[in-house]
Amino acid sequence: MNYKSIESRLEQVRKLMKDRDLPALMITQDDNRRYLSGFTGDAGFLIIASQQAILSTDSRYWEQAESQAPAYTVHRAKGRMSEMWTSAIDLAGKPRRIGLESDQVTIARFDLMQSTFADVEWVKSSGLIEQLRAVKDADELASIQKAIALAEEGFLHLMKRIKPGMTELEAAWILEVYLREHGSEGLAFNPIVASGPNGAMAHHEPNDRVLQKNEPIIIDWGARVGGYRSDNTRTIALGDGDAKYHEVYNIVKQAEEMAIAKVTGGMTGKAADSLSRDVIVTAGYGDNFGHSLGHGVGLAIHEEPRLSQLNDDTIPAGAVVTIEPAIYIPGWGGVRLEDMVLLNDNGAKLLTEVVKKSTL
Numbered sequence: 001m002n003y004k005s006i007e008s009r010l011e012q013v014r015k016l017m018k019d020r021d022l023p024a025l026m027i028t029q030d031d032n033r034r035y036l037s038g039f040t041g042d043a044g045f046l047i048i049a050s051q052q053a054i055l056s057t058d059s060r061y062w063e064q065a066e067s068q069a070p071a072y073t074v075h076r077a078k079g080r081m082s083e084m085w086t087s088a089i090d091l092a093g094k095p096r097r098i099g100l101e102s103d104q105v106t107i108a109r110f111d112l113m114q115s116t117f118a119d120v121e122w123v124k125s126s127g128l129i130e131q132l133r134a135v136k137d138a139d140e141l142a143s144i145q146k147a148i149a150l151a152e153e154g155f156l157h158l159m160k161r162i163k164p165g166m167t168e169l170e171a172a173w174i175l176e177v178y179l180r181e182h183g184s185e186g187l188a189f190n191p192i193v194a195s196g197p198n199g200a201m202a203h204h205e206p207n208d209r210v211l212q213k214n215e216p217i218i219i220d221w222g223a224r225v226g227g228y229r230s231d232n233t234r235t236i237a238l239g240d241g242d243a244k245y246h247e248v249y250n251i252v253k254q255a256e257e258m259a260i261a262k263v264t265g266g267m268t269g270k271a272a273d274s275l276s277r278d279v280i281v282t283a284g285y286g287d288n289f290g291h292s293l294g295h296g297v298g299l300a301i302h303e304e305p306r307l308s309q310l311n312d313d314t315i316p317a318g319a320v321v322t323i324e325p326a327i328y329i330p331g332w333g334g335v336r337l338e339d340m341v342l343l344n345d346n347g348a349k350l351l352t353e354v355v356k357k358s359t360l
Contacts, residue, residue: 002139006071007231009132011037013048013276016128017099023050024095025125029104031299032129034227035147039067047092056088068100074177081109082116089117099125135297135318141224141342144298144320145351147188148340151223151230152354154178159360164213164238168193168206171219179223188222188229189301199235199333202291202326212238216249216333231297232352233338237359245335248285249325252335255279255325259293260350263307265317265343272307272315274326285327294322297340317345 013036017025025039027033027046036039036048037055041064044057056075057065065074075091077084089095102124105113113122136144151192157178162171179187194204196215204218211217220233235252237245255276262275273293280289292308297320305315315321324338337356341348 003296005137005139006036006038006069008137010048010053010071011166012132013129017050017117017134020099022099022123022125022126023097023321024089024092024126025099025252027101027129029101029129031303032101032133035129035299037072037294039065039072040227041068041119044077045077045088047098049092049095052092052099054088054092056084058084059066062224082112083357085113085116089120089215095120097121097123098236099123099128101129102126112225118135131306133298135316136298136320138291140228140298141320143228144230144340147184147223147225147230148227148232148352150182150184151188151221151232153182153236153351154184154223155219155221155232155354157245158219159174159236161218162211162236162238162360164211166211167208168195168198168211169208171211175219175221179221184223184225185227186224188224188231191222192218192233192343193222194218197331199335200328200330202328202336208299214241214245216241216245216335218334218336220336220338222340227299229297229299229301229354231301231338231340232354233324234354234356235335235337236357239359244332246358248329248335251283251285252325252327252337253356256323256337256339259323259325260339261342263321263323263341263343263348265319265345266314269306269311269315273309273311275321277309280327286329287327289325290328291326294338295323296321296340315343319343319345320344320351325336 025048041061047054053072055072077086100122103126172191193206195217198204199218222230259275294307296303326336328334339352
């Protein structure tokens with residue numbers, strides 16, 4: 001992680017803290033901890049104050065934390081959780097008003113925090129870091145684009161091997177093996193291969209169903225590089241497909257093209273969602289598009305901002321989001337097309353380039 005990027009993020013966080021009269025902020029969510037510190041371990045917490053930045057973790061990660069988070073003082077946590085909190089907060093200057101990611105803390109843990117620190121005011125401060133993460137910097141974009149390039153290579157590899165008679169699981173495995181063997185740090189998420197009627201389920205898990213000629217097959221996959229993820233979906237038919245398939249495919253393709261052409265930073269999530277939804281509704285399939293148009297992608301596969309009918313907030317320029325309209329028809333299957341774009345003030349830059357072919 002670039003040291004200057006971490007310093008810049010800490011500066012932004014401290015400005016948000018000052019605006020909210022927060023002397024300190026505790027970060028416990030894994031992706032937020034990594035975003036603000038560069039530390040990739042899966043245990044620990046941050047305490048950020050006006051002059052201190054503390055990374056507290058246990059003995060499994062002390063050396064790793066020292067190496068990955070040079071902008072932080074590494075607190076070598078020992079003992080029970082309450083003892084770790086106490087010594088870390090002491091190290092941060094004993095602040096008595098601390099912001100807390102309330103959507104990440106269980107009731108049991110919050111009860112323990114309150115009983116341990118009777119003189120500390122815990123302030124609900126969820127969403128602050130997610131707000132910053134929504135806008136990607138140059139380092140983040142570079143990692144995302146590497147993940148996209150690798151994922152697209154994997155898809156082309158699969159397209160040379162996929163065939164009728166293969167199971168969904170076999171197709172998903174071909175894709176997974178290629179990504180892992182060519183540099184993916186695990187997968188962005190478990191790949192989806194949803195054939196025939198299984199395609200009516202947006203998050204179908206591949207099974208032993210055999211791929212059939214001419215039926216729709218939804219393939220949703222992504223790679224992970226430098227901690228950052230990609231997210232693509234293509235729908236194909238092995239063979240010519242039938243008239244219904246091409247009708248549905250062309251509607252979804254038109255809906256996606258409309259959104260990519262018109263979406264921009266500064267519009268609301270609801271307005272962005274309507275760009276594709278209006279096309280699908282006009283075509284008579286509004287009830288068959290149940291999820292939102294898209295979501296942010298970064299350290300998490302689903303993060304802010306949300307391109308959703310339920311989001312009246314403005315989506316910022318600099319965000320990387322998916323555009324993924326779809327039509328799902330129970331008993332028949334589905335068609336989904338998904339690409340990633342970088343939003344700017346005047347439109348969007350298409351980041352994913354792998355070819356769209358309705359048939360193979």
